[in-house]
Amino acid sequence: MGTLDAEIYDTIARSPSPLLDSTMPVLTHAADHSKLWMAIAAGLAVSGRPSLQRGAARGIASLAVTSLVTNQAAKRIRRRPRPHPGLIPDPRRARRQPTSNSLPSGHSASAAAFAIGVAVENPPAGLVLSGLAALVGLSRVATGAHYPGDVVAGLSIGAAVATLGTRVVPPIARPSLSLADPTLVEAEPRPDGAGLVVVVNPASSDGRGRRVLKDIQTALPAAEIVELDDKDDVAAVFADVATRASIIGVAGGDGTVACAAGAAVDAELPLAVFPAGTFNHFARDIGCGTVQDTVHAIASGSVSKVDAVWLNDSRLILNTASIGAYPHFVRIRERLRRRISRPLATATAIIRVLREDANVRIEVDGQVLDVSLFLLGNSIYQPTGFLPTRRLRLDDGLLDVRILEMGHRWATLRLLGSLAAGRLERSRLYHEMQVPEFRFTAVDGPVAVSHDGEVEESYSTAHFRADYRRLKVYGPVRSRRI
Known part of the structure; x- marks a missing residue:
């Protein structure tokens, strides 16, 4: 040779x-x-x-x-x-x-x-x-x-x-599902933002909300701006806005956006999302990764319908819900953020979660699972496995459920072996499913449910239901491309 x-x-x-x-x-x-x-x-x-x-x-x-x-x-x-x-x-x-x-x-x-x-x-x-x-x-x-x-x-x-x-890290690929074309909604072009009322959280993402506020005022001079402060009841503010707006706008983190979406659904009004949070998952996935994207959609009247998720038919969820390690991580991080910077608080919270046992026992379809990770997403996330990052469509009518069990002998080693071999989906410790609804019951008492980056109430029984194409949002149709 x-x-x-x-x-x-x-x-x-x-x-x-x-x-x-x-x-x-x-x-x-x-x-x-x-x-x-x-x-x-x-x-x-x-x-x-x-x-x-x-x-x-x-x-x-x-x-x-x-x-x-x-x-x-x-x-x-x-x-x-x-x-x-x-x-x-x-x-x-x-x-x-x-x-x-x-x-x-x-x-x-x-x-x-x-x-x-x-x-x-x-x-x-x-x-x-x-x-x-x-x-x-x-x-x-x-x-x-x-x-x-x-x-x-x-x-x-x-x-x-x-x-x-x-x-x-599996690649992002279009799911092998036959989905209907996006549902488009006729909307009047509003190049100056007339009829738009935007609720802005100026303090979101360490001051990014204030910069976004100035961009909105420049691009949409006819829009009404409502600034939030720490004393406001956010839900009450959006309910009031819905009584006089033709379009409900929001500039804040995903938790604030979810609150705005609830008001938009109740009032049957379209929602305009201006990315002003830290991650802006929902805004990015509907194609509004920048303020200019949202402004262009409003000016051209580009509106379509996307899914929402209901928790026990009372709490609206736009992105994800979880129990176990993630809510514990969020609580620690938010407590530390009062004293140290967000990156340092995030790193410290991760270390503490890894050192502590945050497993939760839940009953699903008559089977008790000792769960370390439970993630439920609105529509199918990509890629499969532990690191879901984005959605190609938000109007498929499905919940993306991912569950990791750790209550077994040598669970960590078995999990690492499956991950290294690229056979995570076949592991008995990992469950991934796409369903229109999902229910679990907490075995050892109420568990905290985190959704859209916020830790809210604790639940003994949680019922999640996909509400097919219920929410009207402004965004470019090109966001459907991968």
Whole structure:
């Protein structure tokens, strides 16, 4: 194999080609220190296409892991000297010949990792980048830096790392469900915001609400602005707004948005959401990730219907509800935020939750489960597993329920093994289902239920029901794309 590898290298080196002479040095230099892939990732990140943005993030993560594996492990397995560059024509020869071990090619490994990482989220873009990765591998041979076998080994390592990454963090893919087209609602265009009453929490997200307030006043001068303070009854404020508004607007965190949605449903009015919270999950998923997105939707009259979830037919939920570790985490974090910054409070709360036993026993369909993680989402979340991040549609009429049991022998080791093997969905400790309604009963007394980032009441019995396309919201139809 080594002799064949050297003969192929000699054949490429001796091949006279002005095209190779002019392109290969430029391409291999661009790939030094992964500059080429970082530049492409930056372009994908600002493309506005969610699948390309996810591809950029996955590609860079795969590249980083691959570089570590290649340089710190693979290159130490077998020492192989670099090929002699004397046969390479001068115009094609690299300006600086590397001195590290030749096997495998680090440039090729990084190229394959990035290309496959992007392909996992966006196959057409990944196909194009795979061709570019192959050219980078060719440039390493054409400029005299590597033997062909080094390139093949590098490409294999990069592809393997990116593929294994999909087992740890599954890609976001459109569910295999046949869904009806979005339900659009006729609405009058309001370019100046006439009839819109926006309730703003100026203190949300450490002052972001105040900046959003100024943007709304500039873009929608005819809109009425209502500012909240710590003494206001938020539900009462929205109920009052509903009596005089044609559109209920809200700028705040997800908890405030959920309160506004309840008033909008009761008054049968459309809801306009301006992202002013820390995460803005609901605003982002309906396509209103910026104030300008919401302003454009109001100006053009773009309204559609999305689902809501009812807890015991009295509490409206827009994003998620949970019990067990997460409500415990929220309580600790909010208590610490009175004394320290939010990032430090979040980190401290995570550490405390991991050290404490926050399991909850619930009964589901006659079976008692010792639950560590229980997450229920409004519509199907992607990807599957522990790290759901976003929804492709908010109008499928389903609840996304994910349950993790820990009350079994060696539960942690079994769980980690299933996760590493990419077989979490088949683990007996993990349950994932999509249903129109879900009910559980607390075995050891009432349990706290957290929803939309807030910890509210405790319940002995919780009944969740999807309310199909009940809420009218402003947002661009393009948000349905992945």
